[in-house]
Amino acid sequence: MSEIRKHYFLADYCIIAEGRAKRPSDFVFEQPEMGPRASSPGSESKLTSEPVASSPLSLSCVFCAGNEGRTPPASVVYKDGTLFEEGAERVQDWDVRCFPNIYPALSPAPPPTHSPAFPPIPAFSGLQGFRCEAVPGFGFHEVIVESPVHGRNLEVFSDGELRLLMRVYRDRVAHYRQHEKIRYVSLFKNFGKAAGASLEHSHSQLLALPLLPPLFEKELQAIRALDRCPYCAVLETEIRAERLILENRDCIAFAPYCSKVPFEVWILPKKHVCSLETCSEDLLFSLGDMLRAIVSKYREKLMGPAYNCMFHLSESPEYHLSLRLIPRLSLPAGFELNTGIYINTVSPERAASCLREI
Amino acid sequence: MSEIRKHYFLADYCIIAEGRAKRPSDFVFEQPEMGPRASSPGSESKLTSEPVASSPLSLSCVFCAGNEGRTPPASVVYKDGTLFEEGAERVQDWDVRCFPNIYPALSPAPPPTHSPAFPPIPAFSGLQGFRCEAVPGFGFHEVIVESPVHGRNLEVFSDGELRLLMRVYRDRVAHYRQHEKIRYVSLFKNFGKAAGASLEHSHSQLLALPLLPPLFEKELQAIRALDRCPYCAVLETEIRAERLILENRDCIAFAPYCSKVPFEVWILPKKHVCSLETCSEDLLFSLGDMLRAIVSKYREKLMGPAYNCMFHLSESPEYHLSLRLIPRLSLPAGFELNTGIYINTVSPERAASCLREI
Numbered sequence: 001m002s003e004i005r006k007h008y009f010l011a012d013y014c015i016i017a018e019g020r021a022k023r024p025s026d027f028v029f030e031q032p033e034m035g036p037r038a039s040s041p042g043s044e045s046k047l048t049s050e051p052v053a054s055s056p057l058s059l060s061c062v063f064c065a066g067n068e069g070r071t072p073p074a075s076v077v078y079k080d081g082t083l084f085e086e087g088a089e090r091v092q093d094w095d096v097r098c099f100p101n102i103y104p105a106l107s108p109a110p111p112p113t114h115s116p117a118f119p120p121i122p123a124f125s126g127l128q129g130f131r132c133e134a135v136p137g138f139g140f141h142e143v144i145v146e147s148p149v150h151g152r153n154l155e156v157f158s159d160g161e162l163r164l165l166m167r168v169y170r171d172r173v174a175h176y177r178q179h180e181k182i183r184y185v186s187l188f189k190n191f192g193k194a195a196g197a198s199l200e201h202s203h204s205q206l207l208a209l210p211l212l213p214p215l216f217e218k219e220l221q222a223i224r225a226l227d228r229c230p231y232c233a234v235l236e237t238e239i240r241a242e243r244l245i246l247e248n249r250d251c252i253a254f255a256p257y258c259s260k261v262p263f264e265v266w267i268l269p270k271k272h273v274c275s276l277e278t279c280s281e282d283l284l285f286s287l288g289d290m291l292r293a294i295v296s297k298y299r300e301k302l303m304g305p306a307y308n309c310m311f312h313l314s315e316s317p318e319y320h321l322s323l324r325l326i327p328r329l330s331l332p333a334g335f336e337l338n339t340g341i342y343i344n345t346v347s348p349e350r351a352a353s354c355l356r357e358i
Numbered sequence: 359m360s361e362i363r364k365h366y367f368l369a370d371y372c373i374i375a376e377g378r379a380k381r382p383s384d385f386v387f388e389q390p391e392m393g394p395r396a397s398s399p400g401s402e403s404k405l406t407s408e409p410v411a412s413s414p415l416s417l418s419c420v421f422c423a424g425n426e427g428r429t430p431p432a433s434v435v436y437k438d439g440t441l442f443e444e445g446a447e448r449v450q451d452w453d454v455r456c457f458p459n460i461y462p463a464l465s466p467a468p469p470p471t472h473s474p475a476f477p478p479i480p481a482f483s484g485l486q487g488f489r490c491e492a493v494p495g496f497g498f499h500e501v502i503v504e505s506p507v508h509g510r511n512l513e514v515f516s517d518g519e520l521r522l523l524m525r526v527y528r529d530r531v532a533h534y535r536q537h538e539k540i541r542y543v544s545l546f547k548n549f550g551k552a553a554g555a556s557l558e559h560s561h562s563q564l565l566a567l568p569l570l571p572p573l574f575e576k577e578l579q580a581i582r583a584l585d586r587c588p589y590c591a592v593l594e595t596e597i598r599a600e601r602l603i604l605e606n607r608d609c610i611a612f613a614p615y616c617s618k619v620p621f622e623v624w625i626l627p628k629k630h631v632c633s634l635e636t637c638s639e640d641l642l643f644s645l646g647d648m649l650r651a652i653v654s655k656y657r658e659k660l661m662g663p664a665y666n667c668m669f670h671l672s673e674s675p676e677y678h679l680s681l682r683l684i685p686r687l688s689l690p691a692g693f694e695l696n697t698g699i700y701i702n703t704v705s706p707e708r709a710a711s712c713l714r715e716i
Contacts, residue, residue: 001465001494001495001496002462002463002464002465002494002495003492003493003494003495004464004492004493004494004495004496004568004569005490005491005492006491006492008490011572011575012572013569013571013572015463015464015495016492016495017462017463017464017495019461019462020461020462020463022461023460023461023556024556025551025556025557026418026419026556026557026558026559060384061384102381103375103377103378103380103381104360104375104377104378105360105373105375105378105693105701106360106362106373106375107359107360132363132366132595132615133363133364134361134362134363134364134374135361135362136359136360136361136362137359137360137361137362137373137374137375138362184697186692186693186696186697187696188691188692188693188695188696189692190691190692193383194689195689195691195692196689196690196691196692197691198381198382198383198384199382199383199384200384201384205692205693207693207697209697209699210362211362211371213371213696213697213698213699214369214370214371214698215697215698216697217369237490257490308691308692308695309692310692310695310696311696312696324695326695331552331553331554332554333546333548333553333554333555333666334544334546334547334548334553334554334563334666334667334668335463335544335546335563335565337546337666337668337682337684338544338545338546338571338668338669338670339542339544339565339567339571339573339574340571340572340573341567341571343463
């Protein structure tokens with residue numbers, strides 16, 4: 001029999017129904033989408049002290065080193081451990097390059113006609129009855145190209161590359177959070193077409209929003225109603241549970257009890273930190289190391305599925321930072337869209353057991 | 359510039375960013391998935407007074423007439439306008455057949471060992487701090503095969519077939535709502551593989567749940583805080599707005615102001631009714647007629663995409679019934695999974711204009 005499970009501390013449910021995994025389909029069988037190919041020998045980055053090989057792909061890919069002119073000018077680049085802001089665009093041989101998304105969901109300057117009327121966000125929420133309400137799409141939408149080398153993905157990053165990437169994540173979140181009109185910074189990575197990526201070259205994205213997403217508002221309310229951090233309590237349980245996948249000095253990776261989809265993974269720092277800015281260099285590296293390990297497990301055990309990776313963070317000190325990984329092995333359907341309750345055909349206990357295997 | 363839009367009356371947002379529709383992809387181009395093929399001539403149903411043609415597909419499809427033995431015994435069948443409950447399984451030449459899903463997400467009887475401990479649902483919600491909480495997956499999961507004929511889809515249904523289907527929907531929701539342990543009945547249709555359907559033969563599904571999904575709980579709370587039905591107010595606005603797609607005597611179809619995905623459509627009865635059981639026969643038919651019209655528009659204008667159709671209903675009289683259609687033309691990605699805010703690259707105004715075109 002299946003089981004209806006509740007989220008650790010939110011009014012959020014899923015149905016664990018492993019029997020449904022067996023159902024047949026009369027649609028044409030397709031291989032699960034392989035994410036972008038793993039690095040090939042020779043496609044090493046500067047940080048591993050190997051020459052950057054130019055491949056036919058790098059000629060056409062706008063994110064590749066050498067094609068900087070085909071994307072907007074960089075906001076910042078990182079090279080040899082140094083951050084370049086002013087004149088970033090002229091820096092060659094970068095290690096990580098950040099620039100505004102050329103197809104932005106949000107953009108920095110409201111057009112002049114809207115500018116004076118830009119309504120304050122607080123008036124925009126709440127239940128005031130029916131009104132068609134909107135504000136201009138003010139915000140920032142940045143692309144973070146994680147490596148100059150096409151096909152060089154997280155799972156083959158050297159420690160040096162990983163350390164740099166985590167620093168970039170922290171810096172860019174901190175940068176946008178300083179803006180007086182920004183209320184939330186969403187940092188995420190879409191890997192593979194089925195995860196919504198449109199380009200194969202390994203990259204992350206950041207959207208700085210003028211409002212706190214209701215999901216976080218509700219979660220913070222729930223946390224404030226408790227007498228201790230629920231994630232600290234989750235950590236104490238999951239570190240000993242059969243859902244644990246990996247542990248290192250600073251964090252754990254586990255399949256959450258109320259997993260919405262097969263092989264969902266959360267990475268949780270052992271120390272209570274609310275965002276990347278409050279992480280030490282060591283903790284940042286540990287988080288990245290765990291992320292690389294899980295992504296490698298996905299490739300090894302699940303044939304390299306498309307996946308999304310999201311940072312759940314907040315500037316409110318009550319919050320407890322986490323990274324969440326969602327491999328795209330299943331599709332939400334009418335039931336999920338109707339009720340918000342997910343049917344998951346792989347229990348987190350089974351998922352963890354599979355990912356733990358050597 | 360894009361626009362951040364708020365839901366009519368909930369703390370729910372989307373970003374309308376049409377510029378993002380232009381972004382290129384370096385993944386292999388694929389045709390949008392065609393839903394199951396439209397009826398071919400000859401595949402007519404009994405209700406159109408044409409012979410039911412047997413096709414090679416109908417030999418292998420478990421939902422086709424003649425293959426009843428390959429699914430669980432029927433709970434009810436409808437034939438020539440008559441409902442058969444007792445002995446449903448022996449009725450030949452049915453028009454609509456309902457039976458328990460052989461791969462159920464929820465099942466009627468908790469196994470004996472769990473039965474005495476089945477916890478009452480009220481104790482299961484609320485914010486009590488961290489506990490791994492679950493209840494057995496009690497409930498009902500029913501399949502509604504809409505036609506005995508393979509490939510006969512909604513858009514080619516005769517008025518008679520449509521009238522019957524809507525009656526079946528109403529009857530089955532009413533049936534499960536009488537059960538003392540059932541708190542919500544989710545009725546939906548997945549059409550096409552990209553919408554989560556595993557079989558091509560046109561069918562709907564019903565999940566009767568022992569809990570009220572939090573989404574509905576929150577919506578009902580919001581409605582109760584207002585001094586009138588917000589959907590009645592939405593109707594007054596949208597019936598005159600550029601987002602209107604179709605109107606008939608009893609209902610309207612429109613692209614909602616805060617559309618999460620391209621070509622999302624809501625069908626709203628003009629009369630305030632909370633569920634299917636309180637609809638007159640005429641209203642039921644009007645709803646079905648509108649559903650058929652929108653699905654035909656999807657085929658004509660969008661090359662027959664996969665789609666989900668969900669009934670949003672409640673037994674609480676404050677609620678206002680709607681049908682919602684989500685074509686699967688885009689994928690939620692990391693941003694949507696992180697924030698719950700959807701980026702939609704086709705404004706509802708443009709979507710409505712496209713679907714209105716003759």
